[in-house]
Amino acid sequence: MRKLFITGTDTDVGKTEVATLLLKAMAQVGLETAAMKPIAAGCENGPDGQLLNSDALKLQAAATLQLPYEKVNPFAFAEPIAPHIAAMMSRSYSEKPSGEQFLGTTGLNVSQLLKHWQNLAALDADVLLTEGAGGWQLPINALEDMPSFVQRANMDVVVVVGMRLGCLNHALLTIAAIQALGLKVAGWVANQVSSNIMPYYSENIATLRSRINAPLLAEVPYFAEAQRDEAQREWLQKQNWLSQLALA
Ligand SMILES: Nc1ncnc2c1ncn2[C@@H]1O[C@H](COP(=O)(O)OP(=O)(O)OP(=O)(O)O)[C@@H](O)[C@H]1O
Ligand SMILES: C[C@H](N)[C@H](N)CCCCCC(=O)O
Ligand SMILES: [Mg+2]
Numbered sequence: 137m138r139k140l141f142i143t144g145t146d147t148d149v150g151k152t153e154v155a156t157l158l159l160k161a162m163a164q165v166g167l168e169t170a171a172m173k174p175i176a177a178g179c180e181n182g183p184d185g186q187l188l189n190s191d192a193l194k195l196q197a198a199a200t201l202q203l204p205y206e207k208v209n210p211f212a213f214a215e216p217i218a219p220h221i222a223a224m225m226s227r228s229y230s231e232k233p234s235g236e237q238f239l240g241t242t243g244l245n246v247s248q249l250l251k252h253w254q255n256l257a258a259l260d261a262d263v264l265l266t267e268g269a270g271g272w273q274l275p276i277n278a279l280e281d282m283p284s285f286v287q288r289a290n291m292d293v294v295v296v297v298g299m300r301l302g303c304l305n306h307a308l309l310t311i312a313a314i315q316a317l318g319l320k321v322a323g324w325v326a327n328q329v330s331s332n333i334m335p336y337y338s339e340n341i342a343t344l345r346s347r348i349n350a351p352l353l354a355e356v357p358y359f360a361e362a363q364r365d366e367a368q369r370e371w372l373q374k375q376n377w378l379s380q381l382a383l384a
Contacts, residue, residue, distance in 0.1 A: 137257065137260050137261060137262065137263070137264055138262065138263045138264070138292070138381070138383060139257065139263075139264050139266075139289060139290070139291040139292065140158075140263060140264070140265045140266070140291060140292055140293070140294055140322060140381075141266050141267075141268060141286045141289075141291040141292070141293045141294070142154065142155045142158075142265060142266065142267045142268065142293075142294050142296060143268045143271065143272045143293055143294070143295055143296070143310065143314070144268070144271060144272075144295065144296040144297070144298065144310075145271060145295070145296070145297050145298050145303055145306035145307050145310055146270070146271050146298060146306060147269075147270045147271065148298070148329070149296055149297070149298025149327060149329060150296050150298055150325075150327035150329055150356065151191075151267050151268065151296045152173075152190075152191040152194055152195070152267060153296075153327065153356070154294070154296045154325050154327055154354075154356060155171070155194075155195060155198075155265055155267050156194050156195065156198040157356065157368065157372065158265065158294075158377070159171060159195070159198035159199055159200075159265060160198055160368075160372060161372050161375060161377065161378055162200075162262070162263055162378065162383065163198075163200050164372070165378060165383075165384045167200070167261075167262040167263055167383060168200050168201060168261040168262045168263075169198075169199045169200045169201065169261055169262065169263045169264075169265060170199050170201040170203060170256050170259055170261040170263070170264045170265070171195035171196065171198065171199035171208065171264075171265045171266070171267070172195070172207075172208055172209070172252075172253065172256055172264070172265070172266045172267070173189060173191050173192040173195055173208060173209045173266075173267045173269070174209070174210060174211060174249050174252060174253065174266065174285075175209075175211040175213075175219045175223075175244065175249070175269050175276070175282075176189030176191060176192050176209050176211070176212050176213065176219070176269065177189075177213045177215060177216055177217055177218065177219040177222035177223075177269065178190075178213075178214075178215065178216030178217075178222075179212045179213060179214050182205075186205065186206075186212075187212040187213070187214060188205065188209075188212070189209055189212055191267060192205065192208050192209035192212070193205075195208060195265070195267060196208045199261075199265070200261070201259060201261050203256070207252070207255065207256060210248075210252040211223070211244060211249075213225075213226050214226065218270070218274075218275070219244070219269050219270075219274070219276070220239070220242040220244055220274075220275050220276050220277060221238075221242075223242040223243050223244050224238040224241055224242050227241060227243065229241075236278070239275075239277055239278035240277070240278050242276060242277045244276040244277055244280075245276065245277055245280060246276070246280050246284045246285045246288060249276075249285045250285060250288050250289060253266065253285070253289055254289075257289075262383075263383065266289075266291060268282055268286075269282070271306070271310065272295075272310045272313055272314065273313060283313070283314070283317060283319075286317075286319060287317050287318075287319060290319075291319070292319070292320045292321075292322040293314050293319055293320065293321050293322060294321075294322050294323055294324070294325065294353065295307065295310055295311060295314070295321060295323075295324040295325070295350075296324070296325050296327050297324055297325065297326050297327065297344065298327055298329040299326050299327060299328050299329060299333075299334050299337060299340065299341075300329055300330065300334050301334060301335075303340065303344075304340065304343055304344065307324065307344055307348070308344075308347055308348070311324070311348055311349075311350065315349070321348075321349075321350035322350070322353075322381055323350050323351040323352065323353035323377070323380060323381065324344070324348055324350060324351075324352060324353065325352075325353050325354050325355075325356060325377075326341055326344070326352065326354070326355045326356065327356045328355075328356060328357050328358040329358070330358060331358050331360060333358075341355070351380050353377040353380050353381065354375050354377045356371075357371065359371075
């Protein structure tokens, strides 16, 4: 089983967009996939009152293994804020903890994340794809960050770079932090996050290519709403990212 973790240079850079495109590409070549968004902040109430996150729903729908929502997204919080703060805010306190005290009350920890992830890993699909939340160095409690979970699970990491001004610093810091933990960067994806392509796009790509010691898996264009599905289908046919990931 291939275990991939999708991170990005920030929140809103296209991790879910790229993750669902990857899952669709994998399905097209007959791979069995499971997907997970272990922690999601920013949820709506479903019909039975269950908190549902749109990323988790997209991953659930794009994976070939049909899994119950709570297995895809075991930790769901209402507010669209940093997840460990959302986790703290979701609890009821007689007195809300002040200052840094709340960090001890998030209820999130690496061993719980690992337990839920291992349940999906045990299904032994060809690929288990896990989306992070926000950027790489995401705190989950007073002592632990998301990267410790990725390290314990020994996942390979795909970095989604939102192609906008500032991405050089964010991408290079992210890659350095992943590699410093001894984890493999399976590759990076340049994602156009706006209908206006950034100035000097190709020079920015060239700069990242020259400094990132991992393959550029794909350059994802901005898919306008109109005929989005069709444009994505056409685009997917031209990609060789699965062979770069040794999955095809
Ligand atoms: N290549 C693209 N073409 C068109 N829209 C895009 C593209 N990439 C991202 N978007 C849009 O930008 C928004 C943010 O993308 P996405 O939700 O994938 O970000 P994210 O990194 O997963 O964010 P989060 O940190 O909340 O998980 C979404 O509305 C998404 O549809
Ligand atoms: C709400 C948002 N869309 C994401 N789900 C969470 C982003 C967390 C960012 C935390 C931070 O680095 O400041
Ligand atoms: Mg997302």
